[in-house]
Amino acid sequence: MIHQAEYHSLTEEEQRQHRREIRDVVLRPLRHTGLLGKLWIAGLIIVILIGCYAYYLQLRYGLKVTAMRDYASWGLYISNFVFFVAISLVGALISSVLRLTNFDWYRPITRIAEIIAVSAIIFAGLIIIIDMGRPDRVLNLFTHGRIQSPIVWDVIVVSTYLVTSVLFLYMPLLPGIALCRDQLTEKPKWQRWIYKVLALGWKGNHGQWKIMKRSIAIICILIIPLAISIHTVTAWLFATTLRPGWDSTNFGPYFVAGAFQAGTACVIIAMYAFRKAYGLQKYLTEVHFNQMGKLLVFLCLIYAYFNLNEYLVPAYKMRGAEGKLLNDLFTGHYAPLYWSVQVFGMALPALLLLWKKARRPLPLAIIALFVVVAAWFKRFLIVTPIMLHPYTTIQNVPPNWAVYFPSWVELAIVAASLAGVLLIITVFSKFFPIISIWETLENEGIELEELDNPTKAAS
């Protein structure tokens, strides 16, 4: 990355050289896939195929192949759904909140954040259908839908957020697609045809830039209430019930805060992976990791504040059934998991990342990995222990009804859904530039119109 003044002091030839360089670097992963990359994709596909077989068994024999029973009637699928919805919020945070608040360093990261958002929200929708006892009746939601039900609210906001996120990914991508159309002439015919169609005749003239930037500005604002409502509604799936542990007015903001924290950690991991795999050290710099590390500290602290409200205030009172649940979380059956999640996923990252050395790419990526894994288990702790601590007692049931540990089918399906998210991100990065060239260059003060018009720039 160079500064605006530096760029303008270059000769025209050097400027062209600079623009060609970023193009070559960004397009390189689209041109070649190494052995490691192929193995990675093959591995993901195998995990997905195992998951498909597991789902076939579930369709054939019913949900009895899961470990869920009448008391733990929601399990891993639902907690995984909450996890996916959570990480999908980061698209709005990185690309929109930072954009609107006039930060500039975020620009090379926007596309990574957006593709994480899109793929996570797709699998959030899929996993909720997988959880249904009668997926064949999913259309009943439209033919007999009741607007009073939070599930219908969720269907509305998830689908709206999906469409908006796809647009938010697609529109800034137009110059990138046009670049692929013009540069990747060695690609097979069908792929070039796809580029041609998707580029929507992008020429990079003044009018087109104007329309695109205006559209992005509109979506930028639209997506913030959408992102907040999608996760608030997800929180309401729990908070609108009378269960001790879910019956909380704090649940919406608590979920949103956790979502931003987990999503930011996901983006950090993806940044590290792309930087390493695609050699993007020049564009995903230490500055970006440093900034993302600071952002993560901030989000961990906000999440800690909501956790304090969510757990310590009821713990002060220790009321009835909720008291039993909290005892089980703090000192009982779930204590090892609960404390690991709170310490390694929230407290320790917030503390460690105060040091600049911890915000360097590798240590930050490792800490972010802890945050993401802890976030996934945290969703499990939000769903399962509450189901097993109802107001009534659990008596006269088979032993496996009073506990919950997911069956291999559930684990395989959830693993496949995680692999699916990773596969979408990987395949996307093999077809489209994962760094937004124009946003990166605009940051350096480079005229956008000449960017897309090499002939004009050359003349």
Added chain:
Amino acid sequence: MEKEKTDGSARRKFLKFGLLAGGATLAGLGIQQQLHADTIPPSGKKIKLMTADGKLVEVDTNHMHHHVAENAISNLQARQGIEGKKFVMVIDLARCANARNCVEGCQKMHHKKSPVEWIKVNKMQDARDSAPYWMAQPCFHCDNPPCTKVCPVDATFKRNDGVVLIDNERCIGCRFCMAACPYNARVFNWGANWGKGEDSTASPNACVTTCNDSIETSLQDKMGTVSKCDFCVDMARQSKLPDCVTSCPNGTLFFGDANEDVVTNGEDTFRLSELIRDRAGYRYLEELGTEPRVYYLPAVERQFPFEEDKEIHNPKE
């Protein structure tokens, strides 16, 4: 022109002949069947029947054909409920001795078997030093039902007569209602024929429950949908008591109509308002505001001393 005409008439003739032949064959078959029916050996057992014009006739049991009374309930009727009724239940905890006949009676009535229980009998102890007691828990058919509120497809609904039912042909199996019910009254059909018991024809209610399958009989519990206690409204339509009520040896459960202000366990009949006033009736977890339609009478002056259950129920899935 002429030729065409003859052709046409020939075809008509052929068709006529064909129809005649076909009709004759059918008639012949019918007659044969009739003859065959008469050859069924009589069992010797005769049953006296009243014909439609008021004559008393004797028919051999083997020559009788069973016809079901055609009173199947439509979905619309099942969603509206029985007019003028407000069903209610009173459970007298002083009479409950954990006989669990209500559980078994309910399972038999709804062709269920262990471990699927639509009515549960739980050991309760309100405080550490207070006396334990047994508590039968059906669905409470709440007047402010948390379950029907959250249903995304209106598969579970509240009726005018106070009963909460499930349409298993519409349920999508999201299990939100199960998460929403604070009493865990709902059960899920985790697999095909989940907890399916015998289709007991020995039951006096066999025909009611097997022949007129509707939302009210709750026998459509398909795989991947939610089921629960239905207050036996199909029995109520025939002015009969639910099976849990009639199978209790101690008369613990009372069923009735709040509009008529009367509840009965089959032997004793009480004014509902007097019973819950005089015996300090209460509703379970009243503070949740779900307004249950099931009242409990506290376990005072018990008919049986509390005995721990020595048996383990539903040990296997």
